[in-house]
Amino acid sequence: MTQPTPTAAPPALLNITLGVMLALMLGWFFHIASGVLVPMVLGLMISYVVMAVARLTGTIPWIGARLSPGVRLAVAAVLICYGLVQLVTLLAANLAAFASSAPEYQTRLLSAVQTLANMAGFQGDLTWETLRSDLFGQINLQSALRSGVASSAALLGGLIFVLLNVVFMLLERGSFDAKLDKMVPDGEGSVRLRKVIEDINGRVGRYLVVKTLINIALGVLCYGIMLAYGLEFAVLWAIVIALVNYIPYIGSFIGVAVPGVIALGQFGLTDEVITLILFLSAAQFLIGNVLEPQVMGTSMDLSPYAVLISLTVWTALWGIAGAIAAIPITAVMVIVLSEFDTTRPIAILLSRSGGQTGR
Known part of the structure; x- marks a missing residue:
């Protein structure tokens, strides 16, 4: 008696299965490598802004005629990096000052919430502990503020690492075309x-x-x-x-x-x-x-629902940095996926109208 020949899986089902497996592996990789990837992505985003400012200054007659593109790029990079350092320093200083005033805000906020509770007909006196346990679960305001101050102080060190990525990305920009020609000789x-x-x-x-x-x-x-x-x-x-x-x-x-x-x-x-x-x-x-x-x-031509899903996924992987980078990352995905016949339908689904993804 002959054994029945196993039926091969449909190509579409196989592609979906492989795609899901690849997405899970990439998600795991992005999560564990966040310490390296997040500064690179943020550095790339800042590099875009630097290059755009350099191009914009080139359109100004009395600047564009006197400064070469390299000088404009260097000036834009220095100004933006200096501004970011000052911004983070100002943020950390103000956050530390606010943390020292947190107990006073906590008392006044509790009094306002008590007034609202009385207006709504709720009986009993509120304390911060009961309010926190009933409404905010295990949130601890003082601990959160102390953590915020500590992280804001460490943020300056993280920003320096991001800015180093910006500097080296801009330096690599000059030789990128030559490397691209060698990578893809066709x-x-x-x-x-x-x-x-x-x-x-x-x-x-x-x-x-x-x-x-x-x-x-x-x-x-x-x-x-x-x-x-x-x-x-x-x-x-x-x-x-x-x-x-x-x-x-x-x-x-x-x-x-x-x-x-x-x-x-x-x-x-x-x-x-x-x-x-x-x-x-x-x-x-x-x-x-x-x-x-x-x-x-x-x-950007992105579907609102695709943006929502992207926001959820990248926030889960990278936190606030992922939430900020969600739209640029999704836009890059749509552009790349639209270049291949097998993934173009995904790009169309992720786009708002599908008009810019067809080629």
Whole structure:
């Protein structure tokens, strides 16, 4: 009696299985290698901004005619790196000052929450321990602030490592074309690869530069609002608002919630807190829903759901750094996947319209 011949798995099912296995292995690798990969990715993002600023200064007549491209790139790199060092130093100093004032904020915030509880009809006196255990589980405010201060002090050392990546990436830029020709000697393959790199540089670079300028504008606008209301540590919260605005969807909420809670702890339950939150929300809406779509357009062409999934995955892998880098990484994935027939359907699914992925 002959044995039945095993039925081969359908090619589509085999490709899906192999794709899932590859994704799991890459996710595991990205997680365990985060200490090396995160500074590289952040350094690459900063390099995009540096090169864009250098190109922008070249369009200014009296600068572009006098300075060579190399000099403009070096000046842009020095200025941006110096600005980042000063920004992190200012962030660490303000965070340390805020941590020393945390007990006072904690007391006033608890009093405001008690007032809200009484207005809502809840009986009994609240303490920070009962509030923390009932609403926030195992969150410890003092421990979190001490950890934040310690990490902010260590952040300067991490930033130096990131900036070293920026410097060496910019130095390697001059010999990149020659290396590319040796890597892909085939003329047609080299042209195709160059087009992919130019597409990545154009879309991701434009996004990062425009987004950075928008975040600076949002931080300055919110700083003016908070300063007008007399909110303490307004510089700190303006920096936080500008940084978290890189995070899609939840960044705007964090940018309003954090200063709102701080205002509740400083002013108590007053009309000032409500109007401050309304003005900050209006600033977020103006920048995010009016200005940003006008200047950003649909250059990234990413599906909103793909952005949400990417945000979840990269935040789980790399934390805040992953949340900030989620959109650029997803855009690069879409561009690369669109170059191969077998993965082009995935690129179409990840895109908003599918129009820029077909070739």
